[in-house]
Every structure is written in C-alpha cells, then in structure tokens.
Amino acid sequence: MKDGNFDRREFLKSAIAGGAVAATTxxxxxxxxxxxxxxxxxxxxxxxxxxxxxxxxxxEALVDHMIPADELTPKGTDLGLNIFIDxxxxxxxxxxxxxxxxxxxxxxxxxxxxxxxLTPADLYHAGIAATNRYCVKTYGRVFDQISADQRQEVxxxxxAGKVNFDDGLAARVFFTxxxxxxxxxxxxxxxxxxxxxxAGWKMIGFPGVIQVHAQNIVNYKNKKFxxxxxxxxxxx
Amino acid sequence: xxxxxPEVDVVLVxxxxxxxxxxxxxxxxxxxxxxxxxGAMRSPGQDFSVPLIRxxxxxxxxxxxxxxxxxxxLTIRNNxxxxxxxxxxxxxxxxxEGVGGAGVHWNGVTWRWTDMEFKVRSIYEExxxxxYIPADMTIQDWGITYAELEPxxxxxxxxxxxSGKAGNLRGVIQPGGSPFEGPRAREYPLPPLNQxxxxxxxxxxxxxxxxxxxxxxxxxxxxxxxxxxxxxxxACQYCGFCERFGCEANAKGSPLITVIPIAMRNPNFELxxxxxxxxxxxxxxxxxxxxxxxxxxxxxxxxxxxxxLVVLCAYAINNVHLMLLSGISxxxxxxxxxxxxxxxxxxxxxAGATLFFxxxxxxxxxxxxxxxxxxxxxxxNLEFDRAKYGYVGGxxxxxxxxxxxxxxxxxxxxGTPPWxxxxxxxxxxxxxxxxxxxxxxxxxANRYNCYxxxxxxRNAFGQPLMRMTFDYKENEHKASRHMAQVINxxxxxxxxxxxxxxxxxxxxxSVVPYQSTHNTGGLIMGTNPRDSAVNTQLQSWDxxxxxxxxxxxxxxxxxxxxxxxxxALAYRAADTLKNQYLKNPGPLVSA
Numbered sequence: 001m002k003d004g005n006f007d008r009r010e011f012l013k014s015a016i017a018g019g020a021v022a023a024t025t026x027x028x029x030x031x032x033x034x035x036x037x038x039x040x041x042x043x044x045x046x047x048x049x050x051x052x053x054x055x056x057x058x059x060e061a062l063v064d065h066m067i068p069a070d071e072l073t074p075k076g077t078d079l080g081l082n083i084f085i086d087x088x089x090x091x092x093x094x095x096x097x098x099x100x101x102x103x104x105x106x107x108x109x110x111x112x113x114x115x116x117x118l119t120p121a122d123l124y125h126a127g128i129a130a131t132n133r134y135c136v137k138t139y140g141r142v143f144d145q146i147s148a149d150q151r152q153e154v155x156x157x158x159x160a161g162k163v164n165f166d167d168g169l170a171a172r173v174f175f176t177x178x179x180x181x182x183x184x185x186x187x188x189x190x191x192x193x194x195x196x197x198x199a200g201w202k203m204i205g206f207p208g209v210i211q212v213h214a215q216n217i218v219n220y221k222n223k224k225f226x227x228x229x230x231x232x233x234x235x236x
Numbered sequence: 237x238x239x240x241x242p243e244v245d246v247v248l249v250x251x252x253x254x255x256x257x258x259x260x261x262x263x264x265x266x267x268x269x270x271x272x273x274x275g276a277m278r279s280p281g282q283d284f285s286v287p288l289i290r291x292x293x294x295x296x297x298x299x300x301x302x303x304x305x306x307x308x309x310l311t312i313r314n315n316x317x318x319x320x321x322x323x324x325x326x327x328x329x330x331x332x333e334g335v336g337g338a339g340v341h342w343n344g345v346t347w348r349w350t351d352m353e354f355k356v357r358s359i360y361e362e363x364x365x366x367x368y369i370p371a372d373m374t375i376q377d378w379g380i381t382y383a384e385l386e387p388x389x390x391x392x393x394x395x396x397x398x399s400g401k402a403g404n405l406r407g408v409i410q411p412g413g414s415p416f417e418g419p420r421a422r423e424y425p426l427p428p429l430n431q432x433x434x435x436x437x438x439x440x441x442x443x444x445x446x447x448x449x450x451x452x453x454x455x456x457x458x459x460x461x462x463x464x465x466x467x468x469x470x471a472c473q474y475c476g477f478c479e480r481f482g483c484e485a486n487a488k489g490s491p492l493i494t495v496i497p498i499a500m501r502n503p504n505f506e507l508x509x510x511x512x513x514x515x516x517x518x519x520x521x522x523x524x525x526x527x528x529x530x531x532x533x534x535x536x537x538x539x540x541x542x543x544x545l546v547v548l549c550a551y552a553i554n555n556v557h558l559m560l561l562s563g564i565s566x567x568x569x570x571x572x573x574x575x576x577x578x579x580x581x582x583x584x585x586x587a588g589a590t591l592f593f594x595x596x597x598x599x600x601x602x603x604x605x606x607x608x609x610x611x612x613x614x615x616x617n618l619e620f621d622r623a624k625y626g627y628v629g630g631x632x633x634x635x636x637x638x639x640x641x642x643x644x645x646x647x648x649x650x651g652t653p654p655w656x657x658x659x660x661x662x663x664x665x666x667x668x669x670x671x672x673x674x675x676x677x678x679x680x681a682n683r684y685n686c687y688x689x690x691x692x693x694r695n696a697f698g699q700p701l702m703r704m705t706f707d708y709k710e711n712e713h714k715a716s717r718h719m720a721q722v723i724n725x726x727x728x729x730x731x732x733x734x735x736x737x738x739x740x741x742x743x744x745x746s747v748v749p750y751q752s753t754h755n756t757g758g759l760i761m762g763t764n765p766r767d768s769a770v771n772t773q774l775q776s777w778d779x780x781x782x783x784x785x786x787x788x789x790x791x792x793x794x795x796x797x798x799x800x801x802x803x804a805l806a807y808r809a810a811d812t813l814k815n816q817y818l819k820n821p822g823p824l825v826s827a
Contacts, residue, residue, distance in 0.1 A: 066655035111746035188293035204667035211475035213602035
C-alpha cells in the first residue's frame, strides 16, 4: 500500500488478508526466510473512521512528538500510531467493551482504578477538546500548532498531573490512556494499523509471531537472536 | 418462572481445573454429572492456533480470555471506612471464564504447599510464642497435613505434566531441588525446563549468598508427554505467550487438554455452556441444598436444575459470591467476628528489582510461564528465624522472567524520559539486556480483609456485586521490607551496569496494575463450624450435600501460587465423594 494513498485494489487484497486471519485453522509455520521476503502486508487502510479533522491533527502532532524520527524508527504517523488509535477508538474497546458502565459514579481513590462515566471514545473526544482549550489559553494556539517545546511542556504537565482541565475532566486519566495507546500502537501486531513494517519490534529485537525457541534458548543463550520479525499478516 | 429440569446426581458450577477433575472422576465412578459453565466452549486447535493466539493486544492488553467485567465484577475498597467502588475493568487479578477457566491461561507454576501453611498457627505459637501473632491476624490451622495431601499432589502433577526437580524424595534431600520442600514419593513426571541466562545468573548469585536455588516446578512440559489418563502433551516451545494465552503446542497443563475431554467422552457427563448459575437452592430445613437456578445467557431463559449433590467449582471469588447470593451459611461480620462466608480473604505481596547488564543478551521472549529459578530459604524453611524481622509468613524468591511481550515488557532504568528520542534509545538498548529478581510474599489473614455483598452496585442479573475489602497490614510490610533488602543485596552482588532497586510494597493495595490471580479465602476450611465454612473434606458444615472447591477454601495465602493445592484438594475431594459420601450421604465430620 502506498503511503497515504487510498488504493482500492490494495485495500481489497488487505481486507482479504485480514479475513484470512480469522479463518486460519492450522498452525503450519511458513519458512522464516519466505516470510521475511514478502512485502509488509498491512490489513488496515489509512484515513480516519473515528477522529474528526481537529482531533486527527491533535493525535498526529502528539504521536510525532512522542515518537520522533531518528535512526531507530520513522516518526509516529509513519508508524501508523494515529491510525492504530483511531481504529481502537472506533472499535469495541473504544466503545467500552469489558468496561463495567453502571453508576453511581464516584471519584474514588487512585487504588480503586478507573471510575469515569466515559468510554475510551468519550474520553478522547473530551480530552482532546480540553487539551486544546488549555493550549489556546496558555499559548494562544491549539496543540498541533504550538512549538515542539510547548508540546513537551503540555505533555510533561499532563504526565505529572500539573495540567488541569477547565471542565472537571481528569487530565491525568486522559493522558494515562493516551500514553498506553501510543505504546500499544508502537508494539502491537501491525495488523492493528500501528508498528508499521514491524519497526517497533525491530527497534528492540522482538521476533513477533514465530516463536519456536526450544532449541534457541540453548543455542542463543547470551547471544543476539538474529532475523527479521514476523507478524500475523505475514503468516496469513 | 424458572423451568424445572429432571434431577441429576451431581451439578458442578463452573468447569475449570476443579470441575474438570470432579467431572472425570465422578462420571468414571458411574455418577450422572452436569456441569454448568457461564462462559463458552474453547477449542485449543482452533482458538489457540498460530498466528491468531500470538496477539498481545487482544489477549493481554484487552484481556480477551478472562472474566468480562461488563456483566459481573466486584466492588473494591482498602478498608471499611471507604466507600467501595466497582472494579470497572480487570487489573490486579484476572479470573477465568469459559470452559477450562483460568486453567487455560495460567502460567503453570505448580507448588506443593506444606505444613508450614497447614499448621500455621501451631507452628508459630510453638516456636515464637502466642504473643508473636498479632491480635487481628485471624490465621488458623487448616486441619489437614502435607502427608495426607501428598498422593493427591502427585496425582495432579502427573495429570498436568509438571516439570521440575525433586528436592526431597521420601525424606532424602536431593541435589538440584529445593531442600525445603515436603517429602515426595517420586520425582516430577518431567525433568526441569532449560533455564535462561537470567535464571543461571540468579542461581549463581543465590548459591554464592548461601541460598539454595532450584528450578521452579511448572506445568509447562519440558518434553512431549502422555499423562496417566492418556492425554498427550507437546514439548514446550518457550514461546513467551503463556499467562493470559492458550497454548498452541498443548504443552501447558490445562484441564482443556486433560480431564475435560476425558469427561466429555463419558456418556454420564453433560456440559452446558452459557449457563450462568445465579443461586444455590436450599430445602425448607436448611440442612440440604436441592439444586441451582441458572440462566441460559444465549436467550435469557431461566432453569432450575435439581441435584443430589452440588459442587461449587467456579473461580475462588465467584464461589464466595454465589454463597452470599444464596444465603447459605452465616455471612462474616468483621466487627462482631461472627459468621464464616467472606472471612479471611487474602492476596499476595511482593517486591522486585530490575538489573541492567550492557554486555548481556537475555532474549526475554524465549521463555515460558514458569521458567525461572527459585529459592525458598525465606519461605518454606522452618529454620529461617522470622523473629529477627518480626513477621509471620514467607517469601519465595525468583530470578528470571516469563516473557518479553513488548506492549507490557520494556525494562528501562529509572529516570529514563517516558517518550521522545531518549526514550527510544534507552528502550532499544535495554530490552534485551535486563533481567529481574523478584519475590512473591504470603499474606496472613486479617480480621478486616473480607468479602460481603455490596449495598449499591449490581451485576447484569440484577444481583448485588460482591464487595472486597483488602489492604496490606504491618505484617506484610515487614516481610516486603525484608525481601527488598534480600533482593537488593543479591542484585548488587551480580554487579549490574545499572539497577532499579526493589522497594517494599507499602502503599495501599491498588486494583490497577496486574499483581497476581492468587485470591484466596472467603469459604475457608477448618475443624469446626464456628470459624470455617467447610470441613476438611471441603463439605459445607451447614448443607452436607454442598461441596466447595478452589482457593476460596484456603484459610490464608502462602507465598506460592495456589494451583498445586487447588488441584490436589480436588482430587482428594473426588476420592471422598466416590468412596464415602455418595455411598452414604451425610456429614463427613461431626461438628
């Protein structure tokens, strides 16, 4: 798939590859070398299904700030982290799957965990709007239009619990969720739209889906384990 | 109005390890058994196939295999003065759901708990005096002995394909095993797994410190294995997707590949999935149960299933909840210290250090659920003088890790920025170059750590959620402080490039980060009905045809993982039911 361009044929091919994952019934392992020669298959398109344009601009600026391009990986949007988060929020997790959502609602203590009356999707809508209002009030511009130093200041303030929102939304809970999603996008299987070309896995040396190490644990003790990582789509 | 079904001999509530063991044993003895499982069926060949199962996001971050808190959860508070609030998503512990239960997605660590636990009050009173045990520490002897349980530990280990090295064979200490374990009749069914570099390095440091390291016993098959029932295991592939995942190699001891398929081939057995038991029914005398009511969650239809014998085999927490909802036996009151249901809820404590070595490759992704070296010098060792540190209980040391799944496992030296270029550089540098030393610590029962029904919140069936009141007490803080010191001394002796030292766990217990699915107590066993819910045969004191399985019967929590004694007690209960109770139903122990 070409970067940023919607290609219908590529999209259909990817969609079929995605469907094949669910239909796979055997655990046959393809050759690692064969898998490594294949171009990266991404079973997910670009474009947004959840974020509106302002929210998309916020998230793109955020993931590019948190994951800058360097010799280790391309930047966050080039890894698909914005797309990963968009799909997570559009899907069942974003809509509150496995989240007990009955009231009454109380703030509770930190040790009682998440207590907001919001699904992750609700939390992002409210949190992005509140962060942008904070940025406008503090710097005169929304998050995606402030400088890198100012972004760093905002994110550090959110992380440290020093930034408070004007509407009562728990800023720290919002940021904790965003941070977790950025890390998920960086290191989850590429089939979910992030970790493009398995760059997150390559960065650390995680081999991915093929993990047959009964001999390797002996042969590679205290040695670097070679080879390119494999994802779900490579084996489907 | 619930539709009343024809009576069966035995109803099992839940089909994981304990339900599976009873289903197999009782149907083989000719009894008609129906298992009611609230979750769905699973097929290892389909549901755990590669690459489907190697999905950290789905199965670990999103907890796809475990209890769905949308329908049923707990409320949580640290002490009785707080208002309990719902655990809105899973965190600290991960109860199972579906056929096989948590026995599908456990790590496999399989310990034998010893008389250090079963005679806890007697041992401490004898050695340290009665005043050594704090007044609000409600520990009590279990009423069973290691010797009674030994044949059943053996049976469970041979069923589950446990890999390990005996440290005590019929009283003779064996090199390579733990000298502090109870005497065993024979070796483990399988030899230990191949250790990782982290395990080797920990073991060397532990030996140099005068400790007694050994490979931790775990039901991850170190080679292909056929168990005594004919169930076939593949060899563990050290894939690093163990806890929270099903095993595609059939190498993890699971009821889904052992006892359950055997029971399902027996015409005496019937499994009903999506069958959510909402109540255990009593007769008018209150001395017997008559069956259960359940809802078919595929269509909402309610049934009454009469049964001669009811056995609670759900996750430990859910067994307690069902008893409270059913109004069987007196609920525990921590103020008056009366009643039994909900008493002595316990958890575990711990501490851990991360060690960074810039010249090593640990390959953390080559691992299994139970792959690590342990040392029990501060745990099952009776000679370890607790008085020096002032606590009751013990801590089991571990060196090595279970996986390198990168969403959750990314060791970084303290002070590393949480994002940006420096974060990337450090993440890339240290992922393969870190190991951990950690400990799991016991939690002694305390008067105020308990369960009852929540006054406010409800589950999907309109029933009150169960309320958990729990926090660590000074006893556990002392143990955790001692362990942090032990770990840090060991870690320093290994000369790491950098280290994040262990610190004692003293904060309020939090429901947020994962700690362990080792929740014990609430329906504890004992020698008299005043201070226990079930007798030493796991039979309800109040209703003789109701038996209760699982770690909810443990009167306190050890440093060890609970599945070994959970399995052994289920096998022992199966023998009791087959050979005694079902031949002549009635109370097995006179109160």
